[in-house]
Amino acid sequence: MVAIGTGLLRSGEVLAATWNKLAFTSTNVADAMKNANYGGAAESKDIQLKLPDIAENGASVPIEVTSHIPGTTSIAIFVEKNQNPLVADFELSNGAEPYINTFIKMSQTSQVRVAVKAGGKAYTQGKEVKVTIGGCGG
Amino acid sequence: MKSKSSLVVFALGISIAAPIAAVEPAPEAKSNTIPLELEKPAYATPWVRYKGWPEEKWNEYSTLSTLKPSLPANPMKIEGAIVGDPKKGEKLAFDRTRGGSCVACHVMGKPTPSMPGNVGPDLSAYATWGRSDEYTFNYIYDHRSTNPNTVMAPWGTHKLFSADEIKDIVAFLKTQNSPAEFKDKLENPATRPVPVETRDNLDPFLNEAMAAMEKGAELFVKDGASKKSCASCHADPEQKFKTWAATMPRNEPRLGKVMGVEEFVTRHARATTGEEYPLQSSQNLSLSIYLRYLANGQPINVDTNSQAHKEAIKRGTELLNRKLGQLNMSCVDCHTAERGGSKWIRGQWLGEFRGQLDHFPTWRTSRSEIWDIGKRFQWCNVSIRANELQPGAPEYGDLELALSALNNGLKISVPGIRH
Amino acid sequence: MADEMKMRATMQGDVADVKVRMTHIMETGLRKDAKTDKFIPAHFIDQIVATLNGKTVLDAQWGVAIAKNPFIGFRIKGAKPGDKIAISAVDNLGTKYGGETTVVAAK
Numbered sequence: 070m071v072a073i074g075t076g077l078l079r080s081g082e083v084l085a086a087t088w089n090k091l092a093f094t095s096t097n098v099a100d101a102m103k104n105a106n107y108g109g110a111a112e113s114k115d116i117q118l119k120l121p122d123i124a125e126n127g128a129s130v131p132i133e134v135t136s137h138i139p140g141t142t143s144i145a146i147f148v149e150k151n152q153n154p155l156v157a158d159f160e161l162s163n164g165a166e167p168y169i170n171t172f173i174k175m176s177q178t179s180q181v182r183v184a185v186k187a188g189g190k191a192y193t194q195g196k197e198v199k200v201t202i203g204g205c206g207g
Numbered sequence: 208m209k210s211k212s213s214l215v216v217f218a219l220g221i222s223i224a225a226p227i228a229a230v231e232p233a234p235e236a237k238s239n240t241i242p243l244e245l246e247k248p249a250y251a252t253p254w255v256r257y258k259g260w261p262e263e264k265w266n267e268y269s270t271l272s273t274l275k276p277s278l279p280a281n282p283m284k285i286e287g288a289i290v291g292d293p294k295k296g297e298k299l300a301f302d303r304t305r306g307g308s309c310v311a312c313h314v315m316g317k318p319t320p321s322m323p324g325n326v327g328p329d330l331s332a333y334a335t336w337g338r339s340d341e342y343t344f345n346y347i348y349d350h351r352s353t354n355p356n357t358v359m360a361p362w363g364t365h366k367l368f369s370a371d372e373i374k375d376i377v378a379f380l381k382t383q384n385s386p387a388e389f390k391d392k393l394e395n396p397a398t399r400p401v402p403v404e405t406r407d408n409l410d411p412f413l414n415e416a417m418a419a420m421e422k423g424a425e426l427f428v429k430d431g432a433s434k435k436s437c438a439s440c441h442a443d444p445e446q447k448f449k450t451w452a453a454t455m456p457r458n459e460p461r462l463g464k465v466m467g468v469e470e471f472v473t474r475h476a477r478a479t480t481g482e483e484y485p486l487q488s489s490q491n492l493s494l495s496i497y498l499r500y501l502a503n504g505q506p507i508n509v510d511t512n513s514q515a516h517k518e519a520i521k522r523g524t525e526l527l528n529r530k531l532g533q534l535n536m537s538c539v540d541c542h543t544a545e546r547g548g549s550k551w552i553r554g555q556w557l558g559e560f561r562g563q564l565d566h567f568p569t570w571r572t573s574r575s576e577i578w579d580i581g582k583r584f585q586w587c588n589v590s591i592r593a594n595e596l597q598p599g600a601p602e603y604g605d606l607e608l609a610l611s612a613l614n615n616g617l618k619i620s621v622p623g624i625r626h
Numbered sequence: 627m628a629d630e631m632k633m634r635a636t637m638q639g640d641v642a643d644v645k646v647r648m649t650h651i652m653e654t655g656l657r658k659d660a661k662t663d664k665f666i667p668a669h670f671i672d673q674i675v676a677t678l679n680g681k682t683v684l685d686a687q688w689g690v691a692i693a694k695n696p697f698i699g700f701r702i703k704g705a706k707p708g709d710k711i712a713i714s715a716v717d718n719l720g721t722k723y724g725g726e727t728t729v730v731a732a733k
Contacts, residue, residue, distance in 0.1 A: 259660075411632065411647075412632070412634070412645045412647050412697060412699075413697075415647075415695060418632075575694050575695065
């Protein structure tokens with residue numbers, strides 16, 4: 070099933086793809102992975118994740134992903150406990166290395182899951198990041 | 208839509224045809240010769256608390272400027288066992304809206320939620336300690352009745368919990384008879400690693416406050432209402448301001464108070480370039496960051512010997528010890544090792560005074576905002592449920608000087624980056 | 627809202643290391659306005675494309691959980707000093723953002 074992005078101004082010539090609404094609005098990580106075409110991903114230690122053990126701030130958590138799987142063509146990031154787990158999906162081409170560095174939001178302590186596609190197959194790796202709870206209260 | 212493809216090259220050190228002979232008033236000149244506007248408040252009036260901050264006012268409790276009497280309650284006489292609801296008590300003990308919850312400071316057995324703190328003792332086996340219900344009740348209601356210097360809030364006297372609610376908490380404590388089970392070493396405050404800041408705070412892609420520093424450099428050379436810029440009198444700021452910020456704050460006799468870089472920018476700009484850069488404005492923060500940035504790597508070096516500074520540091524030190532707000536906490540309660548310093552409140556590490564100043568103004572990633580030390584003081588006040596003072600309040604000046612004296616020798620590193 | 631995009635691309639061996647910082651609120655649509663108790667409408671960049679001399683190297687879709695003022699770092703093998711890297715992005719309200727930089731040799 071493909072979500073149809075009607076009514077949105079996406080006329081930019083390089084922004085031709087349709088936003089994968091189905092995957093981005095999925096509310097659990099299994100659905101999100103399936104809808105983003107990473108369903109059935111196999112665990113792989115060849116995906117290297119650089120994430121803090123503890124994030125003092127869920128609003129901006131640094132993440133660096135390097136895939137050592139040959140022929141990696143895309144990298145997707147999921148935060149399992151976010152209301153919508155899919156954070157981003159990066160397609161790589163024309164010499165882009167299988168590497169992404171960005172900052173993500175986490176609503177609470179959660180497993181952060183990264184999935185990659187290589188040679189038509191999906192692979193995944195995860196790590197728990199604890200989001201600090203402040204001491205001073207609400 | 209514009210794009211910046213490279214770092215802004217600062218327009219520094221350019222020569223400026225000053226309309227008047229540019230007699231260099233060195234920043235180190237005697238303070239009473241420096242032009243300053245002295246009459247108006249340095250902040251935008253009327254002062255209103257920042258958007259998004261708690262709106263509650265705690266008028267009945269002490270602030271840094273106003274002492275309100277708060278007397279320890281006489282211990283209540285309680286015969287026999289307290290009857291309370293331990294389930295309700297557990298809920299209250301973990302309620303973050305009541306001043307941070309008990310687990311901010313205490314590990315509390317099996318039901319302990321994620322990432323408890325350890326400012327206070329582990330209460331997991333409290334039921335086995337042999338304390339009477341009367342003792343426990345009064346300890347929570349107002350521990351000052353037996354320990355005037357306690358760090359613990361007077362939960363009952365200061366109306367954070369009713370007597371009945373405290374009875375429920377006592378009932379919950381009486382169920383505490385087994386150690387907490389931590390899923391991993393990060394959950395246990397005794398084994399949780401101390402956070403270390405390793406980010407490159409001068410990387411403009413990491414630290415968004417670097418854009419403010421660049422803006423400060425631009426403002427420095429921009430003509431103000433008087434057709435003069437900062438650079439009209441201060442050519443070569445990189446040389447001239449190499450150490451200046453490291454000597455701030457300092458006492459300003461004409462104002463009768465201690466003034467930091469930020470207030471200096473406000474008052475000096477009004478008197479020279481004619482620009483209005485009130486405290487907490489983006490221009491003020493930008494110029495303040497820029498002026499501190501020029502002193503990066505310099506050891507903090509505030510004067511601690513002059514009479515005026517000795518007196519201000521004494522006042523500031525008293526304020527560091529003053530119990531404030533509904534939580535009845537002082538700066539030293541949270542930031543000295545003898546008390547809460549170098550311990551955890553919930554998942555947050557409480558730093559000590561030394562090391563808490565060199566990076567201000569700092570980028571706060573949790574808020575996407577630049578905070579100067581004044582705003583940090585205000586937030587600490589609000590966090591312990593004490594009304595904040597207006598920016599540039601004399602008490603904040605005294606605090607900043609006392610804190611700077613404790614940080615003398617540490618190198619300035621601005622803009623900082625923190626969570 | 628400023629529409630600035632800050633970019634830098636530096637050679638590291640035979641790879642161009644690219645850093646991009648955009649200014650965008652990245653509002654999730656999941657937060658409530660404390661005063662009105664209504665949800666603040668979502669406003670976030672949802673697509674971003676990077677090109678090297680006009681050829682797409684990165685084509686990404688984002689949800690609401692990329693942090694405010696998005697940062698992205700990526701690497702392009704085979705790029706050379708002088709090559710042009712361009713970014714185009716669009717948010718869910720249709721506003722477009724763009725920036726361009728030139729790859730520079732390692733310092």
